[in-house]
Amino acid sequence: MTTPTRPQPQPRPEPRPLRTPAPGPAAAPAASVDALIEAVLAGEHGPQPGGLVATSVFWIHHGTRLAGGDTTYLNQYVLVRLGGSFGGCAFEAGEIDPAVCHDASGAPLDVLLREAPHPLRIAALDAYLAGRRPHRDSGAEAVTLPAGTPEVRALARDAAIAGLLDIDRGAAVGLIGVVNPLIAAIRERGGEPLPCDFNLRTTQWGDPVTSDMHEVLERADAVVATGMTLSNGSFDVILDRCRTRGIPLVVYAQSGSAVARAFLGAGVTALSAEPFPFSQFSADPTTLYRYRTAAPA
Numbered sequence: 001m002t003t004p005t006r007p008q009p010q011p012r013p014e015p016r017p018l019r020t021p022a023p024g025p026a027a028a029p030a031a032s033v034d035a036l037i038e039a040v041l042a043g044e045h046g047p048q049p050g051g052l053v054a055t056s057v058f059w060i061h062h063g064t065r066l067a068g069g070d071t072t073y074l075n076q077y078v079l080v081r082l083g084g085s086f087g088g089c090a091f092e093a094g095e096i097d098p099a100v101c102h103d104a105s106g107a108p109l110d111v112l113l114r115e116a117p118h119p120l121r122i123a124a125l126d127a128y129l130a131g132r133r134p135h136r137d138s139g140a141e142a143v144t145l146p147a148g149t150p151e152v153r154a155l156a157r158d159a160a161i162a163g164l165l166d167i168d169r170g171a172a173v174g175l176i177g178v179v180n181p182l183i184a185a186i187r188e189r190g191g192e193p194l195p196c197d198f199n200l201r202t203t204q205w206g207d208p209v210t211s212d213m214h215e216v217l218e219r220a221d222a223v224v225a226t227g228m229t230l231s232n233g234s235f236d237v238i239l240d241r242c243r244t245r246g247i248p249l250v251v252y253a254q255s256g257s258a259v260a261r262a263f264l265g266a267g268v269t270a271l272s273a274e275p276f277p278f279s280q281f282s283a284d285p286t287t288l289y290r291y292r293t294a295a296p297a
Contacts, residue, residue, distance in 0.1 A: 029266030032236045036262050037113055037125055046132045049109035054124060056081040057104040059096065064280060067151050069180055069204050077255075078120050079276060080127040082109065085134065086276040087127025089255040090228050091119035119231045122256045129258035135273050138261075140289035147285050157272075157279055157288065158182040161252040162189050164270035164290060167222050174216040176238060177226030180204040182252075186224070194220055198232070217241040227253030227260055235260075239267040254278045257289075265293045 030036035039045060058079035065072045078096055079088045096117055104112060104120065112124040136142070143160045145153050162185035167173065169190035175182065178197040183204070186193045195209045196216045202209055210216060213234060217223065223242055229235040230253070242249040248269040251260045257273035264271060271291040279286050 029264065030262045031266070032239075033122075033230065033259070034236075036259065037121065040125060040128060041110060041113055045129065049113055049128060052082060052109040052128070054080050054082060054104060054107050054109055054112055054127070057101050057107075057120070059098045059101050062280070064150065066154060066180070067149075071180065071200065071204065073179075078123050080104075080112070080120070080123040082124075082127035082131050085127050085131035087123045087125065087130055087256070087258065088276045088278070089119040089122040089126065089231050091117075091231050095119065118233065119255075122230050122259060126256045126258050129262060130275060133258070135257065135261075135275055135289040136287075138289070138291075140273065140291045143288050143290055144285050145279050145288065147283060149283070150280060153279050153283075153286075154179075154181045155185075157274070158185040159188075160288060160290065161224070161250070161272045162186050162191075164250045164272060164292065165189055165191060165222060165224070166248065167191050171221040172219055174220030174223040174225075176213060176216065176223065176234070177228050178203060178209055179226075182224070183207070191222075213237070214241075217245075220247060222248040222250070224250045224252065227251060227255035227257060230256040230259055239263060243267040261291060264291055269293055 041049060060077045063072050063074050076091050076093060077088050078091060078100060079086055096119060100120065109124055109128060113121055145156045158179060158181040161182060171191050172194050173186050173191040174194045174196065176196050178195045178200050180203055183193050183195060194216045195203055195207060196213050197209050198211055200209045223238060225238050229238055249267055250270045251268055252272040253260045254274045257275055260268060260271055261273060272288055274288040
């Protein structure tokens with residue numbers, strides 16, 4: 001009697017490694033912030049926002065006074081976490097209530113992009129674009145800010161921003177959104193700052209600060225603007241005037257850093273992008289990302 005042969009165990013196929021989705025390609029430069037939002041809602045930059053949910057919304061308020069200064073900077077941010085990415089935008093005091101954390105956490109992203117207060121729309125857009133193309137994977141120049149005191153880190157950050165300026169000695173540099181260490185960094189590069197801010201009247205050294213952005217945009221040989229301009233609606237005006245005059249526009253952005261990146265080559269000539277967590281929230285080394293493109297002819 002023949003003993004039946006037991007079937008031999010077949011080798012199991014090797015498990016296939018999970019693939020990390022590649023970051024989305026850079027889309028064509030946008031014409032305006034509203035046009036960018038509409039393009040995202042139409043699915044031109046990646047998946048439809050209606051299928052995505054804002055995991056968390058944060059409301060942050062803090063004050064800072066650097067050693068040797070007499071200005072207390074008061075900052076408010078609204079942040080959106082979208083899965084593995086964060087987006088952020090500063091806002092003016094009283095513009096957004098802390099209740100936004102309850103009301104907007106878990107909301108569909110398209111609802112935030114269409115219906116939320118403007119700074120929250122920018123934060124949601126920032127989170128979406130950062131998720132599609134993280135700064136760390138974008139080919140930008142990574143600049144490590146050193147560990148240390150707020151003063152040490154602020155000086156390093158503002159020197160990195162000023163390093164994006166390609167100017168002749170004596171060039172007038174419009175600074176839309178005044179930070180005192182950045183004034184000093186522009187002067188160290190040979191520029192003459194034209195400071196403009198809605199909340200400050202003088203710099204640390206007594207320089208007058210104008211609130212007339214249009215005057216500065218007409219006089220400047222180059223412009224450095226904060227990401228806060230995305231929040232208060234002045235970004236499109238600055239962008240259009242720099243395009244029309246053919247002058248360089250450098251943006252330094254904690255607010256909407258991935259949003260500002262969408263305008264590289266379409267009015268923005270250089271960008272210092274500082275994604276969340278921002279440098280003031282850590283004493284350890286953190287990274288900002290510098291982008292450059294050809295200056296306008």
